[in-house]
Amino acid sequence: MELENREADGHYLRLPADACEINSDRAADDSRLNQLGYKQELRRSLSAISNFSVTFSIISVLTGITTMYGTGLTFGGPVTMIWGWPIVGLFTMIVGLSMAEICSAYPTAAGLYFWSAKLCGNRWGPIASWFTGWFNIVGQWAVTTSVDFSLAQLIQVIILLSTGGRNGGGYVGSKYVVIGIHGVILLLHAIINSLPITLLSMFGQLAAAWNLLGVFVLMILVPAVAKEKASAKFVFTHFNADNGDGITSKPYIFLLGLLMSQYTLTGYDASAHMSEETKNADENGPKGIITSIGVSIIVGWGYLLGITFAVTDIPYLLSSENDAGGYAIAEVFYLSFKDRYGTGVGGIICLGIVAVAIFFCGMSSMTSNSRMAYAFSRDGAMPLSPVWHKVNGQEVPINAVWLSALIAFCMALTSLGSLVAFQAMVSIATIGLYIAYAMPIFFRVTLARKSFVPGPFNLGRYGVFIGWVAVVWVATISILFSLPVAYPITEETLNYTPVAVGGLLIIVVSYWIISARHWFKGPITNI
Numbered sequence: 355m356e357l358e359n360r361e362a363d364g365h366y367l368r369l370p371a372d373a374c375e376i377n378s379d380r381a382a383d384d385s386r387l388n389q390l391g392y393k394q395e396l397r398r399s400l401s402a403i404s405n406f407s408v409t410f411s412i413i414s415v416l417t418g419i420t421t422m423y424g425t426g427l428t429f430g431g432p433v434t435m436i437w438g439w440p441i442v443g444l445f446t447m448i449v450g451l452s453m454a455e456i457c458s459a460y461p462t463a464a465g466l467y468f469w470s471a472k473l474c475g476n477r478w479g480p481i482a483s484w485f486t487g488w489f490n491i492v493g494q495w496a497v498t499t500s501v502d503f504s505l506a507q508l509i510q511v512i513i514l515l516s517t518g519g520r521n522g523g524g525y526v527g528s529k530y531v532v533i534g535i536h537g538v539i540l541l542l543h544a545i546i547n548s549l550p551i552t553l554l555s556m557f558g559q560l561a562a563a564w565n566l567l568g569v570f571v572l573m574i575l576v577p578a579v580a581k582e583k584a585s586a587k588f589v590f591t592h593f594n595a596d597n598g599d600g601i602t603s604k605p606y607i608f609l610l611g612l613l614m615s616q617y618t619l620t621g622y623d624a625s626a627h628m629s630e631e632t633k634n635a636d637e638n639g640p641k642g643i644i645t646s647i648g649v650s651i652i653v654g655w656g657y658l659l660g661i662t663f664a665v666t667d668i669p670y671l672l673s674s675e676n677d678a679g680g681y682a683i684a685e686v687f688y689l690s691f692k693d694r695y696g697t698g699v700g701g702i703i704c705l706g707i708v709a710v711a712i713f714f715c716g717m718s719s720m721t722s723n724s725r726m727a728y729a730f731s732r733d734g735a736m737p738l739s740p741v742w743h744k745v746n747g748q749e750v751p752i753n754a755v756w757l758s759a760l761i762a763f764c765m766a767l768t769s770l771g772s773l774v775a776f777q778a779m780v781s782i783a784t785i786g787l788y789i790a791y792a793m794p795i796f797f798r799v800t801l802a803r804k805s806f807v808p809g810p811f812n813l814g815r816y817g818v819f820i821g822w823v824a825v826v827w828v829a830t831i832s833i834l835f836s837l838p839v840a841y842p843i844t845e846e847t848l849n850y851t852p853v854a855v856g857g858l859l860i861i862v863v864s865y866w867i868i869s870a871r872h873w874f875k876g877p878i879t880n881i
Contacts (some may be wrong), residue, residue: 368458386583387462400632404555406641407562409624410496412722415654415717416568418618420708421504423661424682426614427672427854429839430604431594432584432662434611439658442615443651444522448645449824450622452795457626457811461635463729465626466490469794471876473802480876481866486793487735487832488862490623491726493787495758497621498719499765501785502543503776505533505712508550511681512705515698519677526679529770536766539713543720550629551749561714568707569653573660576704580690582663584861589662600841609834614713616831618654622646623791624722624773627729640811664690706830723758724751735870748811774846781851782858785832789855792828795821 387393400408419426426435456469467487471479510527517524527535577583584592593604601607625642629635632642664686665671671682677698678684684705690698701736728751731742746752769776798806799821806817813820836855840847866874 374719380811396454397490399740400551400628402638404558404640404643405625405632405643406556406630408628408718408721409622409642409646410649411558411561411565412621412624413619413650413715414565414711415618415657416565416711417501417504417715419614419657420652420683422617424680424795425673426611427668427682428597429611430608431592431668432589432665433591433872434608435592435614435658435662436590438608438612439615439655440576440651442612442619445827446619446789447647447651448820449791449827450643450794451813452798452821452824453623453626454643454811455808455813456794456798457629457643458636458640458811459807461629461639463627463630463725465623465726465729466790466794467730468877470797471792473797473806475801478801480874482793482797483876484788484866484870484874485737487730489786489858490790491730492858493782493790494719494723494726495761495765496783496786497759498716498723498762501712501716501719502762503536503541503769505539505709508705508709508712509535511678511684512702515678515684515702520675521677523802533766533770537569539716539761540759540763543717543851544756545718547720547724547755548750548752550750551632558718561718564714566653566709568711569657572704572707573657576690577660577663577699578689579694581693582666584663584665599839599847610839612730613835617649619650620784620787621719621722624718627722627725637811644746662684679694691850720755720758724835727751727754727757735874735878774850777850781854785835785851785855786858788828789832792825796825802817
């Protein structure tokens with residue numbers, strides 16, 4: 355079937371029906387964005403797969419599990435990781451479902467803070483969007499900081515093992531070397547994110563494929579190579595209470611160990627922030643959120659199972675005296691190949707697979723950061739907003755990209771003073787983001803319970819119940835991950851999460867009271 359389109363000179367062009375359908379879809383997307391108060395400025399070229407790819411790459415189970423595996427081993431070990439993962443996964447999916455429902459109703463790059471403004475109405479909208487937006491964007495910057503710094507640390511471990519390991523005279527990079535590597539990684543991510551969205555979409559799909567294939571390769575290869583394997587009983591029932599941190603309560607240890615899973619399963623708000631570049635955004639945005647969480651839960655559990663079958667000596671893996679300097683999962687990979695073949699080169703190559711996955715994770719995270727900064731500055735919420743809101747000839751928010759890279763580097767500089775201070779900074783990556791996730795959900799089930807108009811994707815009569823479960827879960831983990839992780843509590847063992855999150859809250863509240871309440875009116879239409 356073909357349709358005719360008349361030109362100004364009276365001639366007719368015959369357009370394929372599918373081309374007309376694509377144009378119709380784009381017109382519908384642009385029309386919906388116009389209804390929400392914004393003109394189309396970003397290039398709308400992402401498919402459902404591309405939207406999913408960016409978000410799946412940010413969640414990146416290879417990144418989260420690999421970098422936090424030592425935490426899981428320390429607090430509970432196999433039981434906490436293997437059984438804690440599906441528990442956290444279930445509640446994460448509940449949070450994601452609630453976010454997807456709201457995303458379908460309001461598909462804009464502004465994402466969470468725009469949702470809060472619309473759900474709270476004219477009276478409470480400005481303050482609600484102000485707090486949601488700042489927790490969201492600072493949380494995102496912290497995610498990029500922690501991901502890229504984790505990659506820098508992993509590269510340092512790869513260099514250490516490649517030069518003989520800690521027990522073989524291997525090279526141990528100083529904190530200045532690590533921060534230098536971190537800076538180079540951020541530079542590369544900023545350059546890639548300055549490319550047109552069509553090219554960035556290709557990188558995103560490559561990243562998703564790499565993460566997916568990498569998980570399957572490692573979960574099969576590592577336990578297959580390992581000469582000594584853990585029994586099924588050990589993997590599914592062994593509980594490690596010997597954490598060396600003075601904590602003896604098993605329930606408390608189990609709860610602390612959930613941080614590994616929850617840190618990994620975050621960042622899925624990226625699908626919302628890419629809405630203005632996604633076709634059929636009110637359907638494909640929610641699909642991106644849900645499918646990225648679902649696939650991550652499944653492949654992440656498989657990865658955990660495979661790697662844990664290669665674990666036999668937890669104290670040694672956590673010891674700073676091993677060849678990897680205490681980097682647990684690196685030691686697992688290295689020993690598996692070294693014991694089998696007399697060399698750990700295979701393990702180093704496996705770490706390289708993980709390093710590439712983390713690189714893609716940081717790249718996609720910066721993509722999400724820049725879109726959030728673009729949207730937030732479009733509404734005048736950030737200092738020098740006109741600068742960060744600019745887009746270049748390829749319709750990329752170029753200044754917002756480089757701002758995100760600069761802030762991520764500055765946040766990592768705290769590691770030069772103290773790793774404890776740095777951990778406090780990146781703790782916002784989990785708690786800060788989840789607080790931002792919960793705020794619009796809370797407003798949807800309270801102030802907007804009766805006025806909320808759902809989009810094509812909705813939870814029907816279960817929306818309010820699922821929303822309340824999501825809010826309660828976020829409140830629970832916010833308290834849980836702020837509790838002490840070692841006794842006795844000293845300067846070095848204090849959990850600085852409440853300090854970091856509380857500090858952010860004080861700054862945001864102060865900024866609001868002193869200045870923003872006089873001029874910030876929430877999302878500003880630009881049509």
